[in-house]
Amino acid sequence: MVAKTTEIDWDGAKAPSLDALELLAQAAFDRLPDEFRALCSDVIFNVTEFPEEDVLKELEAESPFDLLGLFTGVGLPQQGYAPQTGQMPNTIHLYRRPILDYWAENDESLGAIVTHVMVHEIGHHFGFSDEDMEAIEQAAG
Numbered sequence: 001m002v003a004k005t006t007e008i009d010w011d012g013a014k015a016p017s018l019d020a021l022e023l024l025a026q027a028a029f030d031r032l033p034d035e036f037r038a039l040c041s042d043v044i045f046n047v048t049e050f051p052e053e054d055v056l057k058e059l060e061a062e063s064p065f066d067l068l069g070l071f072t073g074v075g076l077p078q079q080g081y082a083p084q085t086g087q088m089p090n091t092i093h094l095y096r097r098p099i100l101d102y103w104a105e106n107d108e109s110l111g112a113i114v115t116h117v118m119v120h121e122i123g124h125h126f127g128f129s130d131e132d133m134e135a136i137e138q139a140a141g
Helices: 018-030 034-038 053-058 096-105 110-125 130-140
Strands: 044-048 069-072 091-095
Touching (some): 018 044, 018 110, 069 110, 091 110, 096 110, 110 130
Antiparallel strands (some): 069 091
16 A cells, blocks of 8 residues: 655745745734834845855855845934935845755744744844844743
8 A cells, every 4th residue: 555645746846936935024024013013114125045245254154054134224223313314224134045955954834934034133123132032032932
């Protein structure tokens, strides 16, 4: 007797594209509390394959797969009443290939990983350090 496998078309299965990952990120953002999203109204979300070379160098990353996401800009606690002239918009970068690599190596859903990375980077927008967010996650978990 042959065991029936889950009905997945593995021959047609492909890794999510940049557009698909962007839709997943938007869906994750839309599920966040309204108050949380309201404080992110000026934040742009950007999904690319990998971090730029200058970003990797600045953060002393050993590999382009080391960074799943990044917040760039001026966090809420550092902002004045009006944006400064020439100030680039606050941006949350999600890096598709490192996220997919992490997904392949861990027992988490892709949606959970994308949500975690987004919330982490939004935390930087709020002015939290990596240590702050780690303490919050440990207290919540």
